[in-house]
Amino acid sequence: MSQWNPFPHDADDYEFEGASLKKAWKRLHAGDCIPYPSSSWVESVLDGLDEDALGSCGADSSGLSTQLQCAWRAFHAGRFGDAVKNADEAGVLGSDCACKAIGIYATYLAADESEQQALYREAISRGEQAIKLLPNNPGSHYFHAFNLGRLGQSISIGEALRKGMAGKIKTSLDACLEREPDHAEAHTALGMY
Template identity: 50%
Template sequence: MAAKSNWAAFPHDAKAYAYADDALKKAWPKLHAGDCEPFPDAKRAAALLKAAGKAAPKLDADALAEALQDAWRAFHHGDFKAAFDAGEKLGPIGASVAVKAIGIHTTYLVDDEAEQLKRYEQAGKLAEAAIKALPDEANCHYRHAFALGRYSQGLSIGKALKMGIAGKVRASLDATLKLEPKHAEAHTALALYHAEIINKIGAMIGGLTYGAKAAEAEKHIKEALKLTPASPIAHVEHGNVLLLLDENKNEDAAAAAYEKAAKCKPLDAMEALDATYAREQLE
């Protein structure tokens, strides 16, 4: 279990990302502009308990709301292990924060490739269980796509395609956007889906086999930037999409995108890691 392994600490000053008490609710719309996660107040918690049925934790709405808020508070502060543990403990209802916590931590703070794959696989299983329990929650589908997408990036393109991961990622992203059309991170991920397939197997085969199109990549990343212009990750992935589509032609434009990301003011630990990554691409 990833929770039992050694989790590297968030490497930056997290003082500004504490969001104690009501500060979390106040900052929530900006903190979750990218993933449209609803604020987990008691009303939201009650709805989740009802929807999850037997898969729900044995808590009342107030206790669940408090537990979810604490888990997200830990996530935003960079206490990724605490956020993961708290989310995992809540079962499918806590999968959104659990998967995001282990996913972001693994992306930026785990170097060992085997450990990365193990964690992304675990995240994918948590998200799968969440989809079964809460099929109408956009982020159950998005977290699934995120985990599978990251997992596939650690495999050879041949193995990833043979396992049918591309189709599963696409299906989960389509489900996300059907439930939440303004999900910026899903738009970003869909842009990467198109761009990565074109980069790996070419526009013709990618288009015929997986429906991958450069124009779709450009459309979705443009939408993500429109929805979250202050988000470092939207600009980071814009740069990545540009390089995947045509590294030689788009090198300067990608650098400009990374510069924008680096200049964004991080609102939480994740965004601080995103902005740091952008700065590293410019070095």
């Protein structure tokens, strides 16, 4: 997307420079269980990637860690376009941040329903790709379900049923919880299912 609407509220309390992001991480991600993107975490993920997934992000764990931290800093400060741009530069490792940023932006800041639905569809497509390349990442499954659910809420019930969205959402939530049983947001979503 070329033009992102600005976050309309004061986000100064969510500008996490330097070590403050790591310090606040557990509080910020208690619900989605996304691990802090340290160099060691990035390296452990890179070690488990196949060639296709690795090709999407490169092999510099320190650089990827910095890129992911920049993406998450932008997300938390409400700079969703910057979050997606920075996340994309980290390849598939940035998919959680990109899908979350797109979904939150679409829900609260999209100009109209048409833009909102297009953004959800983009995030769903990204989520499907992330599931293929990072099948063991709980976030790949969760943000796929999250954006499917949001799209489903914005279209007719008949269309959602024809597309089998409910079953796809449940499958993704179950897959997320198999990989991260403490994922509070997935439990909440499954409870509302």
